[in-house]
Amino acid sequence: MVEHAEIRMVHRGGSKINFREPVITNDSRFLLCAAGESVNVYSTSTEEYVHDLQGHTDLVTGVVLNPSNHLQVYSCSADGTVRLWDFTDAILIKTFIIGYPIYSIYVSEKHGGVVFLVVPMADYKSSELFQLVAVHLPHSGDQEVEARELSAVLCDVSPHAGAASFGREGEYIASVKGLQLEVFFFKKQKSYRFSLKSGMKKGAKNAFTCVSCHPKEDCIATGHEDGKIRMWRNFNQKKEYTYSTLHWHHGAVNTLCFTPEGTNLLSGGIESVLVHWHYTQENQKDFLPRLGAAITHIAVSPDGSLFSTSHSDNKITIIQSCVKVSAVIQGLVKGDGVWTNLIIDPRSKALVLNGKPGHLQFYSLHRDKQLYNLEIVQQEYIHEEGLDQFEVVNAAFDARGNWLATVEERRKKGAELEITLKLWAYDELTQSFVLNTTVTAPHEDQITAMFFSPSPETTMLVTTSLDGHFKAWLLADHSDANEGFWACDFVGGYHLLKPGCCSFSADGSLLSVGFQEVVTVWSPASWELLTTLSQPPGAIRDLCFGRLSCSKYLLGASTKNQLCCWNLLTCSLEWSTPMDVSLLQADPLSENMAAFCSQSGSSDLFVFKPSEPRPLYSQKALCTGKVQHAVFAPRDQMLESCEERTQWLNRSQLYFFTQHMDLLTFSTKTEEDRLLASSKQLMVDDSVAVTPFYLLLGKHRGQQLEKQEALTNPMAERTQLPQGSIAIKELLHTPAHVLPSASFLCAMFVRSLLISSSSAREEKEHEEGEREKEEEDSEGEADPRLGESAAWGPPEEFGAPALTKAQERELRKVKTFDHSWLSSLLDC
């Protein structure tokens, strides 16, 4: 099959942002987290997505701040590279090629220029054994550097993040796996192992889950599967180590984290409570409960003012000063599964599917952002494993979005199934859904399908269930009461067969219900069985009426690799084709249908019109696994593509879920070009600070500057601003990817200083005195400036104000050499 270049498959619905521990920047303004193949940067105060760091070609498995430069960040990925980024401007500085898939990354301030990576053991490539290696990152001017000098530190470690931690001042590293804690001392180059008994007899599960080392003292905290936290001390010998136990969690301790000063230990687990242990008084603890979902990671900002907790429902919570949840960064909730179909809310045009347990989430596809969760079950959710709780299993909107029907179900093993059907009316007065009717036990068995009739005259809902019936529910109008309530209007069945699917025709005049091998067609007006269609063998899995010009066709997909198309006028089979269709979806705005077929472990997509024999579009090997959910979402603005292959995307867009719960869609080249063209980059200088304190200081400094300008020579600070010097401008405005690393630039600056003192001695002498005077003058203001630029400014500001004429000349000289100066620098 021809690969269509103009149609691309793209990710939507964000990626998992709770996959690895996030990083909060030094100034607490940004939060960085691994999200699929990129690193996302969020603002901690507004929870907005700021930008992303793109470049990795596989899953990003770890993000850490560069300990030597707090404006840079390392990220590692399963594609075998470690990349260094400038996260404020989203610039890739360097790529280090390691060559093995990397599972986690650890850094320490003491080990400058070295990163510690978890990679698979070289000899056992296929097995699940991992080792911790130290990689010395080579200094070189190239953008892509091979770093293949790996030195093993620890063997047989756990690939999970949080299973290793650096101790006080990076003197040792602690790693846990299974029932064993291993501490490696760098000075002694020696490791100690401490094992726990499996302790299975009491039912206690002693296995380690996570580790965190105290930043100031020799103490290691480890979390365990049974909910205990052990504090290890005196572990620099084999024998006389001690540990004390803290116990509050009833489930496994998922993550542990010490605050930067080591006064507190934070722990979290499935209870969705952040526990805050005081280090010195270990029996004292504070709690931050009701965080919504199980905590998977905890991160603390370097100044200890912000905490962030990652949760299992793809959410990062930002907590201010230990007690207040200040922001929630929420991705598409990917819970245990999607039981509801993907549906589009006609009112908000949002995608609706299962969200948090017992909720429906509304996800804006245009903005790629979760809007909110709608609470359906309205029962306290108990955060514990192995409980059967109510879950929304089905949902449907009527054509205008005035009614929402939800089915909630509690699946109990071996006991009665509890089902509730709820019908919600959208109340325009209060702008919210209002519960209208609750039907307990609407069916005696699971509900397999639920649809509203698209007909504008009647408001009708049809549910089919495994108990062998389908029921039609009708809104009964009461003339005296303002609102009517829903009541059952008809119960239908066919030879005690179990109905699996149903579908309304576009005008609501026909209802087709698939009873295993038989398709029955009913008239909802009189509830007469009009006809039966059958094409054995194989039970009908999916039914779909054609739309618009193809409304005379009814399509059915059966389990036995058959896609049939019946003509309803002649009541005969129009065509059938052997296809293992897992999902059939009709575009509500056109005649097109999408069929997902699973073939040898991957899914294919065919888009076709029922009346035409040739598919409009087909894509083989779309993704691995079966596609279970898909939906056509109407576009805001119609595309005007005339190309035959992309025409089916003009009116609506097809979204689908892969087996791994990734939300994918198709986009055309024209659409992307339009998006790119419509936006212009806005470069706005943001160096102006804000606080009243700064205004005061700034005024003071301004006065000082004026004084200086009056007193000293015209070479005041004003002229040293970037726009004053062409050379610096040239340097700073060169795209960052052609520049050498920041450490080189820094070295160059220093060297230029040295040269200026030797070569330009004659003019140096009087200049020197002046500069000293200047420095004395500006000492008072130097501090706020430094702090300020650390907080706000891009890194280039450090160099700029300190430049002198001589440096300028040097730079100019450097510039005249064109780019050969780089190589000359490399040589010396």
Next chain:
Amino acid sequence: MAAVGGSSSLGLPCVFSPKSRQYLALCAQDGRLRIWNTDIKTLNQEYVPSAHLSATCTCISWGPCRKAKEGPQRKKRKSEAGQVENQVDLLALGTAAGSVIIYSTVKGALHCTLDGSHSGVVNCVQWHPEDCLLYSGSDDTHIVEWDLQTGKARCKWKADRAPVTSLCVSPDGKLLLSAGHTIKMWDLETKEVYRKFTGHSTAVTTLRFATTRPPDSDGLYFLSGAAHDRLLSVWQVREDGKDKNSVVSFNLTDEPHHIDLFTSNSKEEALRLAVVCKDGQLHLFEHFLNGPCKKPLSPLCTVQMTGVEDSPIPVPLLAAALTTDTHSLLLAYGNHLQPVMERVEVNTAERHVCLTRDVHTTLSLTMETTVSKVKTPVVNAKSKVVVPGLPGHQAPVKGALGSEKRKGTDAKEMSIEERLGKIEMSSEKAVKGAPSLQTDNFAVLLVQGLESKDANILNKVFQTRKDMLIKKTVARVPLPAVLPLVEEITKRMQGHPYTAVLMVRWLKAVLMQHTSYLASLPDLMFQLGVLYHMIESRVKMFHKLTKLHGKLYLLMTQVATSSNEVKDVDHTAKLVYEEESSDEDNASGDEGLPDEDSDNWEEDETKEDKVEEGMRMESKVTGDSDIEPGNESEEE
């Protein structure tokens, strides 16, 4: 194409974000800037400018959409993250102190401050659509062009003798409109006056370009609105320069406060315009701009909003935004401190649309933003609960009168009315004719109760427990009253289980006595269908319950035999504290609330009754006899 959101200098500034209208920026009376999310209708962020009381915000303008940074190594892989709609970020605020604040909504912080060029109140700020430029007009009669890359004023020129009240940059970024004493059109490259327009006598508050055509094509139009002026004027920029007067004007009910428009890109495309006036009404216009038109145009549709109070108070609309779909509008209404945003479908075929909205329930006093992002739908007592057995859970049983089924309950009720009328006639006769001396039944009382639907009488009758009495009563009920009796029994059985227990005896008696009459009825299925469904659903669990009961009984007896071996513990209390008031309480209870007391008594009785029955049944179960249907329903 939607024009970049403008600002109004009179009234409080209130602007939707451009393109996708995701946010509403609003500066309320308290000087704070609030940004509301129109998708979720919640407060997104709040920003307090450092001098919000002295230098209040006078105008707001959203910056153009941000672009995703084009990385140098960007490759088109098979499935990379898709391009999402660009986010809006920057917001320019003009203040009364003469400074312009740039606020970043993504970072939630001040981006930079532009000051030092204006000496008066900034009346208007406008972004250049392409370059990083910002224009501001002020009371000091000057226009300043700010270069945002440096944060400095790039150019400043005197625009007029009067304060500059409004500005507008053309969509192609080449022309600038300014309003002071007169409306001037500037060429932005040379900063020279291109055209001059006069006509407004009061301060011009609104200037907007209506078309996107070049100025020398005779097709460039713009519109202007002024304070205290109930007309919106449209001006044509003509090639020959003869453009002294406005060509078209739109009729309004008050001075315009907020304008949103879809510019027309060609002659065939109409200009769509939504104007929110000072009196809180919204006017929608659609007009093809092709030359002058004498008469002022009246709106295509006017939208008003009222509250839900008894004497409806108009709810002022604050802002409106058009969408690509001609029928739907995005509205913001209520007060500035807490506006309500809504996407509405408006039927533009009607001249006047009045929407009723309950602003007060959506308004809460606490301004705390919900970080949890969970919406709880309203669940109140008004909702109906349908459980198995109640009508509505199963389809109504089809009788012979299948055609009547669709009409549902109405038809049924009508027939009952009629029937009741008939009963009245005949039963009166029956009452008169019957010997009224008999005291061993309630037949007369029951018939009276059924006729008058008197709940008191019926309660009294139905509380009887003596089987004989019930039997006799039912036997003497005249035939026409049987059906109403069945209806009444059905209704009561759907109620509380305790009353259902009582009603079972009655139902049993009716079925025993009047089967032949009931069987003769043509719509028997229809009448007894509800009863049938109810009984069926209630006995569904019976089998399991009897099983459980048997197991429990076995367990209990074993426990009892084992506990006999244990020595009896002295259960008498060692110390009894007698409360004096307890007697009094009882006494007063007896006196004051006889009804309640009798209810309790009754309940106790039924409980006892039930236990007795359970015991009886148990003996039957163990004696493996068949269970009567009557007993089944009694258990339920």
